[in-house]
Amino acid sequence: MEFKISKEFIEKIEGLIQQNNITELESLLQDIHFADIAEIMNDLEPSQAIYVFNILNSEITAEILLELDDEVRETILRSLSAKEIAEELDELDTDDAADIIAELPQSKKAQVISELEDVEHAKDIVDLLRYDENTAGGIMAKELVKVNENWNVLTCVKEMRHQAENVTRVHSIYVVDDEDRLKGRLSLKDLLTTSTKTPISDVYIKKVDYVRVDTKDVEVARIMQKYDLEAIPVIDELDRLVGRVTIDDIIDIIKEEADKDYQLAAGISQDVEADDSILELTKARLPWLVLALFGGFISVRVLGIFEPAMEKHATLFLFTPLIAAMGGNVGVQSSAIIVQGLANNTITGSLFNRLIKEFSLSLMNGAFLSAILIIVSHFLFGFDYNIGITVSIALLSVIIFASLIGTFIPIVLDKYGIDPALATGPFITTSNDIMGILIYFSIAKAILGF
Amino acid sequence: MEFKISKEFIEKIEGLIQQNNITELESLLQDIHFADIAEIMNDLEPSQAIYVFNILNSEITAEILLELDDEVRETILRSLSAKEIAEELDELDTDDAADIIAELPQSKKAQVISELEDVEHAKDIVDLLRYDENTAGGIMAKELVKVNENWNVLTCVKEMRHQAENVTRVHSIYVVDDEDRLKGRLSLKDLLTTSTKTPISDVYIKKVDYVRVDTKDVEVARIMQKYDLEAIPVIDELDRLVGRVTIDDIIDIIKEEADKDYQLAAGISQDVEADDSILELTKARLPWLVLALFGGFISVRVLGIFEPAMEKHATLFLFTPLIAAMGGNVGVQSSAIIVQGLANNTITGSLFNRLIKEFSLSLMNGAFLSAILIIVSHFLFGFDYNIGITVSIALLSVIIFASLIGTFIPIVLDKYGIDPALATGPFITTSNDIMGILIYFSIAKAILGF
Incomplete structure (x- = not known):
């Protein structure tokens, strides 16, 4: 059973705000759960959200503050005096109150703390503020x-x-x-x-x-x-x-952690949502794209080394995107499994054994895919048999290389205390693109001798 | 505070099992939490895990069953009679007991149920078995x-x-x-x-x-x-x-859901872990790779259409991997944000508005990246100015196209009840590879007129 926020409902609220019809608005919001009111406020214009906040029963405003989107909460907090904020915080558990204080501008923090009525509560909150937010101290509450x-x-x-x-x-x-x-x-x-x-x-x-x-x-x-x-x-x-x-604090952490890995794997460098502003989305997306572009330049250079072969072996160049893509795909698979294993603490045993296992796996999968490639390129596409063999051997080599790199890099990053999820996504696809092209044409040169 | 399972500890246990030293083994395991004993058993050989299970205090064996890896639990359950399994289930909450019964082979299910001692408990378990496992009925317990x-x-x-x-x-x-x-x-x-x-x-x-x-x-x-x-x-x-x-049931679901999206984005089609067998890992990884390979064949064909241009505009072909990779990266970013938004239920409003927003975003990012491309390719690499312009326009077009597709497909899949996460990973990179190459060379043909 959940209250569904419809577009009509939001419009009705907006209408009542415009009419300044407080009585109606109060009765409309009366039976709605604070989590839902927070969702409604997230959908309103800032000035409207402040309006709604001010007419709400003081019993639930503190809870609503906790549930709001960051930007909306910031707007509301800016509209409140230090004393008003302190009154809200007096209603909250120490950990939630400390989280909100941590978000305030430096100048307002001390003011708000000095306005807290319950001295014990205030002491506890100040205590909590000194812990790093990513530690047990940073997420614990003093209430027990x-x-x-x-x-x-x-x-x-x-x-x-x-x-x-x-x-x-x-x-x-x-x-x-x-x-x-x-x-x-x-x-x-x-x-x-x-x-x-x-x-x-x-x-x-x-x-x-x-x-x-x-x-x-x-x-x-x-x-x-x-x-x-x-x-x-x-x-x-x-x-x-x-x-x-x-x-309940732990659930948020589990979700954030999983979301973060997912976003890194997709080449998104900070926590964003679809509804964030274009600027924020750009900040999260552009950095990896710029890096990938420079990786692309390297691939252009590497491919350029082999340009002279284009005249005699044009077909080879048709397969470049295929080889690069397969290397990228295999690399992402391998690294994702390792990253998830590291997150769940199930990666134990020696790195060497793990690489041996990954080697066997990629040898098997690679041989199967290479066989398909020979058959399709020769019988279906009618490419020169030598080309088929060359591309197949290159595909097998690239797959093995990419899967070993995909296994190796996250484990090594983790060993040095760097987030292994960084090694997924654009990073692994770009570096495998470059290495894939290099391996591919080196093998081709060795076989076809251009 | 957590008990850390060391390699030495596992070896000590293996040694005691070989010596058949039950007294020592019992005292060693006495103070260890059942979740840790389950982890130890996961690391042992099947016969050794059964050995340990049999000497354990019956108070904790039921709890251990719940914590074991699937394969180990299956091994243990196979070694127990229907009556012995029923005795374990009598110790468990109805939801956990029902989960274990659901894993048993059909023939053993009825036997185990008939051996349950507590009739009320048995009735509740049978009740739970009729619900779909992905519904509230499938995860609820009767205890309240x-x-x-x-x-x-x-x-x-x-x-x-x-x-x-x-x-x-x-x-x-x-x-x-x-x-x-x-x-x-x-x-x-x-x-x-x-x-x-x-x-x-x-x-x-x-x-x-x-x-x-x-x-x-x-x-x-x-x-x-x-x-x-x-x-x-x-x-x-x-x-x-x-x-x-x-x-506690919900935490598992949140984690599973996040893990599943992550694995799909990485081109892994079923729930696997780094420690699963090579066969299982292959089953999870090979299907997407085969699909990607066939996508690769299409890219070979598409590129083949433009092969005649190779003689005059060889440089164009050097940029193919770069264009394809950028299209893939942008597509993965867009789709990941949408997939996560859909999972969190924050994707509301019209599809059209969302596409307009994504268009603006990719136009901005694409223009920036294209500008870098022109500068680098002309001034640093010294490529022909026409080539630089051509590749830049193509890059911009591919980025816009890829981000629109990355936004559109997950939303449409979701509308038709298909898991939108399917549209991430190899699917989006492969289709963007193909379309990227097609767009790239079509634009090049229009500008350079080959």
Whole structure:
């Protein structure tokens, strides 16, 4: 069940804004989920979005801020005073509030923080701001339920009730010592079925998964997925419990990571969407195209070396795009499998064995494709038999070369801490184009002797 | 904090298996998380994996089954009798149990089901088996906590305690009427702070998100993400509450969907991993390569049409790979952005407007790249000025054409219910190769008049 935003609905809202009909607008938006209102606002003109934001119930405006597209949120935040922003942030969990503060211009940050009403909340938010955004510290929230190992069950239940008020979803109760160091966790069931005088130290579970503040966010995502956790505690350098990461934060990371690899494979260098401005799309697309163009120039030069053969062996030149394309395709396949394997942490074992496997695979596939090529070029197209043989051998060589390069480069990049996804897409197709042409004509020269 | 599986550790386990040293093996594996044991088993020989499975504590074997790689799980299941499999399934949630039964050979399915001890559990599993695996019905579990709207709070709490025993994570309490139709949900807080005699109908929240049994799994994932839900109830054709989907199931779907698009874009036609057998990898890779090869033949033929021009304008042929590659790159970029937009449901508005936008974008980018091309080819390479102009105009045309095709095809495929990701990768590069060459030489012929 989902509210579907229709074009008519948007137009109706736009009409009501023009008529300045607040009552009608309020009643129209009353029963709509904040995520849907955010989507509607994304579709409106900036001034209209601000108008809608201002008439909304203050209970949901903070949530809406979180759901808006970046540009729309920026517009709204610009229209609000530091005090108004602080009021919104007071409604939010620490991690979400910190994310919004991080987006503010430097000058406004301190102002907003000083306007926060709840001092504890403000302290927690400031705490979060010092962590790198791609680490556990950067994605964790300070909201959690923790109890001291020296308490008894009764104190515990009382304290928990109090703490749980600020926590949307409890997930787990963490046990700490007097120094706030994480000792274990507690199941709600055990707590409710044990005598109220029992000390916590007798009932808590000493085994607890955790991550450190500086653990990379993708690593946190991987651990939570692997162990099927809905929340994981985060500890600092002194083993103190400082926050927890919940599963909804992880979903965004998993999606972003997958989207990023996909975009890199397609030659898009930053996170863009179809609805972004032409300028932003150009910024994301043009860099790789320029690189590919210069790669193309190299291929022109390389091909130029063999131009003298054109007179005697014109046919050879007809096959250049085919050879180059096949090299590109095979290279992309190999590198994609490796990049995905690296992302899922399944690439283990020696590089040498992996190259041997890829060699066998490409030898088999290449031999099959080369056989098709000989048959088609000779019997169907009627090309000279020598040409058929030459092109086939070149195709086989290029396929083997491209698949080895496609396997080798991502693994090596990863070893040196560079994102292996960079090695997919235009990079691999362009370099395989160049090498493919070079290999092709070198083999042709060796066989046909021009 | 994660257990790292080292090569040495695997070798130690292999050694203990050879010595048949069960005691040592048991103590070694005792404190290891089942997800890690599953990973270890994935790395062992089949006979060794079976050996380890058999000495493990029966409490964790069912969980391990879920975590194993498909082939290893198949091996283990083949080594177990129907009764033994049923015993494992009795430990699992209905959705996981149904997934495993679905993987069994037809003959064993009925046997295993008849051996299930808990009749209610068996009925639920059989129920789940009839849903398409890519729908809400196919991914939901029957385990949930529900109460009747006519009960009072006291009855409710009693019933809930009983039901919650079978539910790992409660998430939400659903409210149904006498016909089991979903009416709303209940917050645990309200339940605990209301007088025990209050009827449920006075306290429950009538607004509840839900999906239907036949809602597509990717749609369920989208809704849960959008509304930030950790669980969503599933209703059948008669609005009866029949199950619920939890967030951990959704993570797998989000990941699978992203991986699938990525693999299609790379010309890989089925879900494979780097560690799959050469045969499986070939099955996933060869089909697209064969298609690309036949696309290559067409490019040979098209280029052949213009062969007579080779004598007079040899230089033109040196640029063929460059033009083809640029067309491919631009086409992949455009289609990738559209495919991702379609996956995220952000492609709205008219196709015409989108093509106009893409046209403007590619006109800008193309003009920039063409300008570079003229300058480099004339001043750096010293090619004839006419050639530079010709190739530049061709490059601009090919870029515009490729980006329009890259935008148009995925949207049209999606409209007809075909996966738009099919239009990325080798498909778009190959067709752009062919069209690129055709456009290039047609323009050259018009300008240079050969």
